[in-house]
Amino acid sequence: MKYLNINHLLITIAAMEPSPSNLKYQWLGLISWTAASIWLLGSIIPELTQPGAVWLITASAICAIFCSDLLSGIIHWAFDRYGTEDIPILGPSFIKPFRDHHTNPQDICGHNFVETNGDTCIAGMPLLAAGLILDPAHQLFWVSLFFGISMSGFLTNQFHSWAHEENPPKVAIFLQKTGLILNPEHHKKHHSGECDSNYCITNGWMNPLVERTRIFQRFEAIFPPTVQKDSKPPVQ
Ligand SMILES: [Zn+2]
Numbered sequence: 001m002k003y004l005n006i007n008h009l010l011i012t013i014a015a016m017e018p019s020p021s022n023l024k025y026q027w028l029g030l031i032s033w034t035a036a037s038i039w040l041l042g043s044i045i046p047e048l049t050q051p052g053a054v055w056l057i058t059a060s061a062i063c064a065i066f067c068s069d070l071l072s073g074i075i076h077w078a079f080d081r082y083g084t085e086d087i088p089i090l091g092p093s094f095i096k097p098f099r100d101h102h103t104n105p106q107d108i109c110g111h112n113f114v115e116t117n118g119d120t121c122i123a124g125m126p127l128l129a130a131g132l133i134l135d136p137a138h139q140l141f142w143v144s145l146f147f148g149i150s151m152s153g154f155l156t157n158q159f160h161s162w163a164h165e166e167n168p169p170k171v172a173i174f175l176q177k178t179g180l181i182l183n184p185e186h187h188k189k190h191h192s193g194e195c196d197s198n199y200c201i202t203n204g205w206m207n208p209l210v211e212r213t214r215i216f217q218r219f220e221a222i223f224p225p226t227v228q229k230d231s232k233p234p235v236q
């Protein structure tokens with residue numbers, strides 16, 4: 001029989017109201033990410049005159065879409081299974097939201113654009129920094145790849161949120177049906193059982209390969225997770 005855990009209820013309510021300081025960092029993350037993206041794009045555009053540049057950039061863009069989905073799965077799995085919520089910075093911004101999400105999947109829908117995507121922008125900054133360090137004249141594929149991963153991944157949490165919304169925007173429904181972003185039915189598998197499958201949440205394209213190779217489970221067999229699996233959370 002279900003019972004009301006008051007401590008859990010209080011923690012959940014607190015998680016629904018982002019603190020002003022968190023929001024400040026999320027705004028800072030979004031602004032920094034936008035500025036760095038424009039800067040990096042500005043370094044790529046002049047290289048379009050290189051022989052074969054268009055093909056190189058196209059190849060890097062395709063790789064980036066798969067890489068960003070895989071990265072979303074690795075990050076999601078790592079924060080679901082390892083670490084604790086009191087780890088500085090990572091705990092409150094990433095580990096706690098991922099774990100709370102298993103208990104209250106619908107809470108992800110109640111946030112505005114900055115609250116939903118600000119932390120992902122912060123997480124994407126190292127990718128942009130890596131792209132800015134490299135020389136696009138000689139490493140165009142890698143510079144474009146880092147730019148592409150950051151671009152296709154920064155709305156991951158938005159796509160995840162739309163997968164839980166009862167009435168997402170029409171453009172989201174269209175993109176979900178085409179499979180370009182995370183499909184709600186596909187994502188439901190993560191929220192069934194012990195929340196230990198279909199970790200990739202940008203578009204879910206890498207989930208079949210990840211599930212078939214059981215790469216996360218193999219890693220867990222060598223390095224036991226620090227938390228138990230969540231069991232029987234509500235499905236939505
Ligand atoms: Zn999860």
Ligand SMILES: [Zn+2]
Binds near residue numbers: 101105160164187190
């Ligand atoms: Zn979810």
